[in-house]
Amino acid sequence: MTDQKQQLEQQLWNIANTLRGKMDADDFRDYILGFIFYKYLSKKMELYANEILEADGITFADVEGHEQEAELLEALKDAALDKLGYFLAPSELFSELARRGNAGGKNQFILGDLSKVLTHIEQSTMGSDSEDDFGNLFEDIDLTSSKLGKSENDKNELIVKVLSHLDQIDFDLQNTESDILGDAYEYLIGQFASGAGKKAGEFYTPQQVSKVLSKIVTVGKDQLKSVYDPTCGSGSLLLRVANEVEHVAGFFGQEMNPTTYNLCRMNMIMHDVHYNSFDIKNEDTLEKPQHEDLRFEAIVANPPFSAKWSASPLFMSDDRFSAYGKLAPSSKADFAFVQHMIYQLADNGTMAIVLPHGVLFRGAAEGHIRKFLIKDRNYLDAVIGLPANIFYGTSIPTAILVFKKDRKNKDKILFIDASAHFEKVKTQNYLREADINKIADTYKTYTCHAEQSEEAHEAIDKYSYVASLSEIQENDYNLNIPRYVDTFEEEEPVDLTAVSANLKQLDQDMKQVDHTIADFCKQLDINTPF
Template identity: 75%
Template sequence: MTEQKQKLEQQLWNIADSLRGNMDGNDFKNYILGFIFYKYLSDKMSLFANVILEPDNLKFNVIDVETETGTEYLEAIKGEALDSLGYFLKPNELFSELTRRGNADGKAKFILNDLAKVLTNIEQSTMGSESEDDFGNLFEDLDLTSSKLGKSENAKNELIVKVLSYLNEIDFDINNTESDILGDAYEYLIGMFASGAGKKAGEFYTPQQVSKILAKIVTVDKTKLKSVYDPTCGSGSLLLRVAKEVSDVGTFNGQESNPTTYNLCRMNMIMHNVHYKRFDIYNEDTLENPSPSHIDQRFEAIVANPPFSANWSASPLFLSDDRFSAYGKLAPKSKADFAFVQHMVHQLDNNGTMACVLPHGVLFRGAAEGHIRTFIIEERNYLDAVIGLPANIFYGTSIPTCILVLKKQREHNKDILFIDASQGFEKVKTQNYLQDSHIETIVNTYKERKTIDKYSYVAKLSEVAENDYNLNIPRYVDTFEEETPVVLAEVSKELKTLETNIAKTDATIADFCKQLNIETPF
């Protein structure tokens, strides 16, 4: 299975890498991922319809949409497809059919207009149905008129036909319900594009190494989750990673402010076989305009990698918002980190766990942030653990980060665990990388909750209070390494030996100079 997965990942990446030409990888990402998604929807539609048509010995792709009989078949299939799949495609709108038309007579035929109509029709097929919000505007970032695809219409068409043709040759094996190879390959592609996107990557992707830590922490001692939530969900990688740690997740919930990334997240959910009725992703700024369907819910697991020290309005009106009112102060306008924490605490269920990645500054900055931090620990006693991560493990920023773990009902409510994992990494090219062994050490230390010399420390709440609720990890985990004592007598002996050796070398050089009848250099 691993070999098949790796083969598919490599095939997809080779196609993406070879066809994008001079286009920026972050721009081409929207096209290649969008077309893979279109092929997936087509293959899924064919598979679903063929099962319905099997008693009539028919195949979906041979139904004539122009006949009365064909229309009757399609109407019957559409009703069931909208309920089960959430969308509908006609036989002449299938990926394979568009690819065939684009390669008629062995030449690239013009299909851009037809393709644009098909993508619009997929979205419109859901109008008035339960899945309308989940499929609406999904393909709006596939701008087939963009000059980035080519200078002329024919050049654009030729590139698109090539992409479709290459993808059409790959068997996505979607009828294999025992594996999620395609979903993993899709996630792999998102990660590969992120690795080359620099600072922009932070807008849509959390590195899998970090996702694993967060997912494992929020699922400790759990085999099922009623719900998981990410208020800054990006492409949804964190939400989907949580699902790999348990046997079942009831609902996936998230919010994303960037429309392009919001579309990618919904595609990613569907590509991982998450039924449209089981995910609820909302496109708005979480702090300023939280999802109306989320704000009154409480989630069993919350994971997040919010934008570091982002700006927000910090409007005084928020002091009457239930998410912030109890604290008496708002996070600064230029540093929304604690505003995200407050929002997540509000959304956390009583039996839930939240784990979020934040810049180190949240551990010790004063003023309003110090007040909020103190309130969370002293008044609410929600903070369960602080984990320091290595610097330079995120795309586009080299700053050191930390993970805060919070619970409303803590088993260990007399102390806080501190872990300094900042030195546990492998350097891969210019990036620091957490290997599985590093992740395992972090998670096991969290589970076992014990003090390990120069790595972790279980601090009593009274000790944290004595430090004025400053959570800077070096205050609790002593990583100081004593230098080897200097023995002056040995140093003196070494210096005498060096002097003797220098004198011998000088004499040898002087002898050579004498033999060559030249002046000595000293």
């Protein structure tokens, strides 16, 4: 299965690289991912329709032109809208468009038909329960864009090539035990993110970090009622949480960027998450929260580091912020995201958020909020320092803050310093599987052994430390990790006798060199330099 997955990933990435030509990678991402999604929808529609029609002894391809075409299409549409959330006619399938584009052995003009099909997919959901989940999904695929080519024929030629190459790849959707296409889609998103520079942080959290966050919020659980990400990007973090448990009943997220919001919904559907099981919104989370009435069992986030926000005084009457007495500064929204997430956290839930190190020690309003969270609420459960340079587009070191409303370790906070545990690959640092597991296992031990003896909380030398709340109070609620985890490496003692002997030997050697130089100068009948 691993070989098959890797082969599919490489095939898709090769197509992306070969066919994008001079187009910017960010722009081509929207086209290639959109067309992969279109093929996925087509294949799912075809497989489901064939399953329904099997009893009638016909296939989906036989419906158009059948004497009962209208009745069959109407029945299939009703069933598909309920099961899949959308509908495609046989003539609208990906394979059919790819075939028409290559009819007669040369490129045929299909841009108009393709545009109509993509629009019809969205229109087919109007008035149904899935309308919000499929609306405007393909709006970033602009088939009239000059980026595809100078002339209409140039644009058509590129699109036909893309469809033809994708049509030759088997997505293996018949295999219900496998999700290799979903994984390959994730792989492509990650590959595009790695070359996107600072823009990458807008839509993708590296899988290594996603794994750490996911393992932490699922400790002790094999099922989750809900998981929420207030800055969900492409949805990779939400989906990664699902990999750590047997079942997640509901996925919730909010994303400000419309293009990334579309990518997230596609990613959910590509991972076979039913449209009734996810609720992704396109709005600014801090300014216009969309899930205020809900509380979530697991919350994960990698918000934009030190982003700006309005910090409007009106928020002092907002239930998310009012209890703290102060707002996060307008120049740094880090703690605003923390406050928002804590407000949405269920009493039995766990939240994990990645933030820049400044949140651990900055003063003023942030210091006040940090103290309130620890002293007045006692919600902070762990602080985990990550290596620098593991995120795309920034090299700054970061930390994971873990919060719970019902903490077992009520008088302690775990500190982990994982900053030196990584592998360097080219210019990027990566958490290895062993590094990820060490973080997760250390936190799990701390959580699951909360009621055991103090020995269960012993520090791992130069890696972790369980601090008492009184220690943190003595440090004026400064959470800077080196204050708690001692990573100091003692230098080996200096042998002064050996040093003295070496100096004497050097002195003798220098005298011998001086003597040799003086001898050469005498032979050359010139003055010595000393």
